[in-house]
Amino acid sequence: MDAQQALGKAPAKPRRGWRLMRKTARNALPWVVIVAIFVLWEFVVRAFAIEQFVLPAPTAIFAAGWQWRAEMLDNAFQTLMTTVVGFAFAVIFGLVGGVLFGSSTLIYDGFYPALVGFNSIPKVAVIPILVIWFGIGTVPAIVTAFLISFFPILVNVAAGIATVEPELKDVLRALGARRWQIVQKVGLPRSMPYFFASLKVAITFAFVGSIVAETVAANKGIGNLMLVASSRFEVPLAFAGLLVTSIMGIGMHLVAELIERRTIGWATRGVAAAGQPRT
Secondary structure: OHHHHHHHHOOHHHHHHHHHHHHHHHHHHHHHHHHHHHHHHHHHHHHOOOOOOOOOOHHHHHHHHHHOHHHHHHHHHHHHHHHHHHHHHHHHHHHHHHHHHHHOHHHHHHHHHHHHHHHOOOHHHHHHHHHHHHOOOHHHHHHHHHHHHHHHHHHHHHHHHHOOOHHHHHHHHHOOOOHHHHHHHHHHHHHHHHHHHHHHHHHHHHHHHHHHHHHHHOOOOHHHHHHHHHHOOOHHHHHHHHHHHHHHHHHHHHHHHHHHHHHOHHHHHHHHHHOOOOO
């Protein structure tokens, strides 16, 4: 009996060890990929003797970023601030608008075509108008970040609320629930996975809006820094600006993922469990 119990418990440690190794490998994989990309980039630039003003090597980019680190941090903070403010407004208005659009077919039918038409306008074309209204500075970048990231949030939240099954609505109405109660108890929880998925997309759009606005109508920010660097043919510095922007975007994406796991872990538990071996 003791031998059978020993045999039955023996695989436990190898399984736990395998899970730990698998988890460690999955956590390290993104860093391995990033390092491999930079190593391959460096090798290609050196092997083909590509000129620095065409495609600088990662070592030259890192050197330029370190040389101009004070100016880089100052401009990066400006870009991050404008992006976060514009994105915050997009989240608020997108969430409220998505609830209204998803819960009312009248509002959806009336306003959705106009929003689609406005969203199809290139936001670069709107920046000169924003400069006329608000002048050169921070406000046009904030507004551009808001405009370019607002629509994905609204559409995803509206889709999550509008796709609640009619049968479920009928059951809730039979139990005495009102329209707002259905939206609050069922529609909003149902739309949360859509909402957080849209946040991860919209945050990258917000950075695009801020950078574009800063290249056109700002005296400060990563976009302005890249514009000045390009005019001086300091291509490594311009690439360093791109690298800093990508780091900020990854950071904001990770923040959204952390909030998602803390608030709606129930919606992603199946995805997390999919990578675990069966016991």
